[in-house]
Amino acid sequence: MALKYFLIDVDGVLYNGSTVVDGAVHALRFLRESGLKFQLLTNTSGKTALAVKEKLNGMGFDIFESDIYAAANAMIDFIRKKKKAARCYLVGTVSLEQAMIDAGLKVTRKEEPVDFVVLAYDSEVTYQKLDIALRLLLGGAGFIATHQMKIYPNETGVHINVGAFAKALEYASGKAAYTIGKPNPDFFLDSMRRIKARKEETAMVGDDIFEDIKGAQDCGLKAIFVESGSYKKDDLEKNGIRPDFSLKSIKDIQPIINA
Ligand SMILES: [Mg+2]
Missing domain, CATH: 3.40.50.1000 (HAD superfamily/HAD-like)
Structure with missing residues (x-):
């Protein structure tokens, strides 16, 4: 067919x-x-559908925001369905944080009680960020990973991706992440x-x-x-x-x- x-x-x-x-x-x-x-x-979880659209159209594509379904947006929808103003500890980019806040979610980067630990693409991931995430997971927070891809490509080669960090946290916490993408x-x-x-x-x-x-x-x-x-x-x-x-x-x- x-x-x-x-x-x-x-x-x-x-x-x-x-x-x-x-x-x-x-x-x-x-x-x-x-x-x-x-x-x-x-x-993609460092950028929302709108940001992806802008990047593509800047490269000569002719794309509407409605043409794009991004894990970042699906993650926000998923959390809002669970709890409208959920508190989230985010390992992710500033632009994802802003999109979550715009959608009514509460986002923290500090070690304080949350409903969910959200793991997304973050080129500035650190031991400290993962370490806080671990303790919040052990304390009972839900675990959401935007995706579990091992690597991603760009013009300089392949690079470590969110999945590798998700696996580290799953291993340390004994808790499986719910994967959105x-x-x-x-x-x-x-x-x-x-x-x-x-x-x-x-x-x-x-x-x-x-x-x-x-x-x-x-x-x-x-x-x-x-x-x-x-x-x-x-x-x-x-x-x-x-x-x-x-x-x-x-x-x-x-x-x-x-x-
Ligand atoms: Mg790809």
């Missing part, structure tokens, strides 16, 4: 750091002009609902073999692997992961749409 709906990862698929992936702008324009629906589905099936399904996508006609385009490719397949979707980000083709075999399609980059998506 022809593919009509696309969930498209951002980091490593559309750009790496501040470098746009060659042909990505044209590929998204092609999808839109062909009447195919897409959502940019990103585990990919590969949580709710994250895929919520984004599909936004474009009224049917499972059998939906494919995930991603560079992360675990979160994007295996995650999508476990959810019953087709998976299109691109080599423009964190992982290379060799990594698929090494990890026993078999995408439905494998491309050099999103630039080559056109021929497989009716495959």
Whole structure:
């Protein structure tokens, strides 16, 4: 059956750091002009959907905020459903803190009683921040990780990601984190609902073999692997992961749409 709906990862698929992936702008324009629906589905947790939109459009894309479903926003929605004005200890960026406050959540960086410890992307993570998080978890706070990706790519190579710190805290506290972003099936399904996508006609385009490719397949979707980000083709075999399609980059998506 022809593919009509696309969930498209951002980091490593559309750009790496501040470098746009060659042909990505044209590929998204092609999808839109062909009447195919897409959502940019990103585990990005240092930036909200609005910030991702601004970054993309600054690179020449033509994206609306509603085209993007980011783990940062999904995390805020998830916490607000649990408790409207929840108190959160955040390991994360200042811009995520602001988005949480704007949504009515209470955010602290200090060791004081909270409802949740929230672990998100933070390039300034320290021993002290993790150490406080540990004691709050042991004291009974809920544990939320925006995602559990091991690495992320930018133009200087691959870098340690949130998952590694989540695992450290899980190990030390004995408490499992609730993971918001990919590969949580709710994250895929919520984004599909936004474009009224049917499972059998939906494919995930991603560079992360675990979160994007295996995650999508476990959810019953087709998976299109691109080599423009964190992982290379060799990594698929090494990890026993078999995408439905494998491309050099999103630039080559056109021929497989009716495959
Ligand atoms: Mg990615």
